[in-house]
Amino acid sequence: MKPQPSTGKTADPTVYIIDDDRSVRAALEDLLASVSLRAKSFASVQDFLAFDLPGAPACLVLDVRMPGQSGMDFLEHMTEYGLYLPTVMITGHGDIAMGVKAMKDGAIEFLTKPFRDQDLLDAVHRGIEADRTRRLREAANADVARRWASLSSGEKDVARLVATGLLNKQIAADLGVSEITVKVRRGHLMRKMNTRTLADLIRLLDRIQPT
Amino acid sequence: MTNSAKFKLERRLVLTIVLLPVAMVVIFVGDTVTDYAIAAAVFYTPVILVATRLLPAGTVVALAFACVALTLLSFALTHSGAYEVGIVNTGISIVAIGVTTYLSLKLVAAEAAAHESRERLLRMARITSLGELTASIAHEVNQPLAAIATSAGACRRWLAQEPPAIANAQRAADRIVEDANRASAVIARVRGLASGKAPHRERFDFNALVREVVALAGERGERSGITVRLSLQHDLPAILADRVQVGQVVGNLLLNAVEAIEAKTGGAKTLEIVSETEDRNRIRFSVIDSGVGFRQGELEHLFDAFWTTKKDGVGLGLTISRSIIEANGGRIWAETGRDGGAIARFSLPAGIGAIE
Numbered sequence: 001m002k003p004q005p006s007t008g009k010t011a012d013p014t015v016y017i018i019d020d021d022r023s024v025r026a027a028l029e030d031l032l033a034s035v036s037l038r039a040k041s042f043a044s045v046q047d048f049l050a051f052d053l054p055g056a057p058a059c060l061v062l063d064v065r066m067p068g069q070s071g072m073d074f075l076e077h078m079t080e081y082g083l084y085l086p087t088v089m090i091t092g093h094g095d096i097a098m099g100v101k102a103m104k105d106g107a108i109e110f111l112t113k114p115f116r117d118q119d120l121l122d123a124v125h126r127g128i129e130a131d132r133t134r135r136l137r138e139a140a141n142a143d144v145a146r147r148w149a150s151l152s153s154g155e156k157d158v159a160r161l162v163a164t165g166l167l168n169k170q171i172a173a174d175l176g177v178s179e180i181t182v183k184v185r186r187g188h189l190m191r192k193m194n195t196r197t198l199a200d201l202i203r204l205l206d207r208i209q210p211t
Numbered sequence: 212m213t214n215s216a217k218f219k220l221e222r223r224l225v226l227t228i229v230l231l232p233v234a235m236v237v238i239f240v241g242d243t244v245t246d247y248a249i250a251a252a253v254f255y256t257p258v259i260l261v262a263t264r265l266l267p268a269g270t271v272v273a274l275a276f277a278c279v280a281l282t283l284l285s286f287a288l289t290h291s292g293a294y295e296v297g298i299v300n301t302g303i304s305i306v307a308i309g310v311t312t313y314l315s316l317k318l319v320a321a322e323a324a325a326h327e328s329r330e331r332l333l334r335m336a337r338i339t340s341l342g343e344l345t346a347s348i349a350h351e352v353n354q355p356l357a358a359i360a361t362s363a364g365a366c367r368r369w370l371a372q373e374p375p376a377i378a379n380a381q382r383a384a385d386r387i388v389e390d391a392n393r394a395s396a397v398i399a400r401v402r403g404l405a406s407g408k409a410p411h412r413e414r415f416d417f418n419a420l421v422r423e424v425v426a427l428a429g430e431r432g433e434r435s436g437i438t439v440r441l442s443l444q445h446d447l448p449a450i451l452a453d454r455v456q457v458g459q460v461v462g463n464l465l466l467n468a469v470e471a472i473e474a475k476t477g478g479a480k481t482l483e484i485v486s487e488t489e490d491r492n493r494i495r496f497s498v499i500d501s502g503v504g505f506r507q508g509e510l511e512h513l514f515d516a517f518w519t520t521k522k523d524g525v526g527l528g529l530t531i532s533r534s535i536i537e538a539n540g541g542r543i544w545a546e547t548g549r550d551g552g553a554i555a556r557f558s559l560p561a562g563i564g565a566i567e
Contacts, residue, residue: 023358023390030383031361034368034376043434065350067473092350092357113357117364 011056013128016085017041018048018071019063024113028061031117037124045069049081057135059127061120062107064091064098072098075105084134086127090115145208147193155189158182163202227265231274234258235281242285247297252282252304256311263315275312279305348397355394362386400459412539414562415454417494418443418486424461425484428469435473437480444487450494451562452539460532460543464498464555467528471502471553489558493541497556504551513545532557 015037017028025041032039042048046068062071075087088109089102099110108130109123151159154175161171168186172179195201235258242251255278262271286301366383369376421443432439450457465484472480481501489495505513514533529543536543541559548554 021354021358023355023386023393024361026386027358027361027365027383027390030379030386031365031368034365034372034379090357092353113353114360115357117361117368120361 011054012038013057013059013132014054015039015059015061015124015128016048016053017061018043018045018066018074019061019090020044020066021063024063028120031121032124035121037128045071045074053083055135057128057132058085059124059131060085060087061124062087062089064089064094064102072102072105075102075107078106084131086130088120088123088127090120141207144193144204147204148208150192151189152185154181155185155192158185159189159193159201159205162186162198163205224265227261231258231262235278239281239285242282243288245289246292247286247289247294247300248292250300250304252278252285252301253307255282255304255308259308259311260315263312263319268316268319271312271316275308278308282308351397352394355390355397358390359387359394362390399455411453411455412451413454414449414451416447417450417457417496417559418445418447420454420458421461421484421486421496424458424465428462428465431466432469432482435469435480437469437472437482440481440483442483442485447486447488447494448492448561450559452541452559453535456535457539457559460535460557461496463528463532464557467555468498468500468502468553471504472500473502475501475503488561492561493558494561495556495558497554499548499552499554501548501550501552504547504553505545510545510547514543 015032017025017039019025019028019041020043022043025043029039029041040051042051044066062075064071071089071091075089078085078087086108087106088111089107090111090113091098092113094110094112102110108127109119111119111123148156154177157175158171161174166174168179168182172182175182190196190201193201193204195204235255238251238254238258241254242249245251258278259271259275262274266274282301282304286297289297362383366380366387369380369383422441425439425441465482468482472482479501483497483499485495485497485499487495487497514529533543536557536559539559541557543555543557546554546556
């Protein structure tokens with residue numbers, strides 16, 4: 001199978017920055033620009049939510065303490081907004097408890113200001129990679145699901161039984177059809193699912209867990 | 212304390228002060244007319260008990276001596292009954308009066324001590340918010356430091372490019388200088404706060420200072436969609452004060468106003484900033500906002516240390532503002548505006564003559 005080219009590789013990755021301090025925003029944008037990363041910054045969570053996110057791989061750099069909704073609070077509720085951005089937390093005064101909470105809530109890194117620029121860039125690169133992988137996987141899963149949906153119900157029956165390791169003869173007996181029919185359906189479904197070997201087929205079916 | 216409560220307390224005090232001697236006289240008469248066998252003088256003890264609740268310790272002791280004197284006088288005047296019984300009863304009464312006085316005064320002292328330690332505990336609790344204060348200072352300083360470190364990283368990377376991106380590196384360096392100045396301004400502010408050093412007074416154009424601070428705070432106000440109206444009297448006399456400190460107070464008042472406006476949903480969002488002469492040798496500055504205003508009872512606590520209505524506030528902004536304004540020979544106060552918003556004002560002495 002091939003990944004959909006539109007979701008990931010070609011679109012430029014973007015780093016989103018949410019920090020209420022103008023200097024920090026400017027410095028971060030410039031640092032990311034110096035390593036040719038596109039950045040877009042926001043002064044508050046509210047501003048960020050008002051922005052329409054494009055479907056490119058991304059990473060979020062989020063300040064903990066801000067007027068309005070705090071970064072900590074936003075991180076905790078991000079999935080409720082349908083956002084799955086890898087997040088690097090930055091804070092002016094962090095403690096261990098805060099760091100633990102951030103990591104539990106899914107942050108990929110927790111940095112205390114002032115942080116080493118390399119640490120931030122490393123974390124951001126990791127975040128973008130993770131997001132790219134997630135997007136590719138999601139796209140691939142969607143592709144498999146689409147192929148699965150294109151099978152006829154007879155082909156789906158055969159596919160499920162093939163995956164359990166039954167022979168054509170046994171499948172024919174199970175479904176009450178001729179062995180020739182099973183062979184024909186099997187050929188169709190392998191072509192439609194774009195797989196050559198039984199092992200590939202099983203792997204694909206695992207991914208979408210057809211019922 | 213409200214007026215009615217004060218009145219009630221006064222009435223009770225007057226009543227008691229009148230009633231106590233009356234009771235003493237009644238007991239004295241009773242003690243005198245009854246014979247020796249009846250120790251009526253013991254009834255002086257409730258009088259002492261009531262007195263300790265209301266009167267200072269010295270007065271209570273005097274009252275106890277008066278009771279003892281009256282008991283002895285009764286004993287001298289009474290002639291009916293067995294003399295020995297009289298002596299014993301009088302002795303018992305005097306001891307009762309003495310013991311009661313001693314114990315009740317001790318009780319009052321113990322209660323006062325308990326009250327004081329409770330107060331001290333409360334003060335301690337407030338001092339722990341000093342931890343919050345340092346956290347807040349750390350945040351203030353770390354913000355520019357983070358920007359500096361990040362800009363320095365960017366600068367190095369621009370220079371490492373082939374060919375080096377000089378213009379970009381230069382911009383990053385400029386930002387570093389700016390942020391370093393900002394950090395040192397924070398430190399200076401904290402130090403000034405901690406050392407409580409005398410203000411450095413100079414004559415300066417107050418309106419110019421206000422414009423500078425408004426320009427600094429402008430971004431925040433703009434973001435919140437606030438309409439800022441400046442009405443600065445153009446021939447305002449120069450003032451004689453510490454320019455940096457007064458600037459801090461102006462900034463603090465503006466920030467409070469912006470936050471109060473942000474906290475309100477709906478309605479007009481206006482911020483009016485006024486400077487004017489109060490009389491011939493004082494100027495007055497006012498910040499009038501359309502924000503949430505004050506709840507009942509808030510006005511009187513506004514300038515208290517560690518008193519705040521903000522969720523993340525430390526409660527020192529206005530306290531420091533007041534100490535600054537007073538150290539510069541001025542006065543600061545707050546009022547409720549016509550539309551329910553807040554008005555914060557201060558006045559400062561003018562140096563003579565307008566700045567051209």
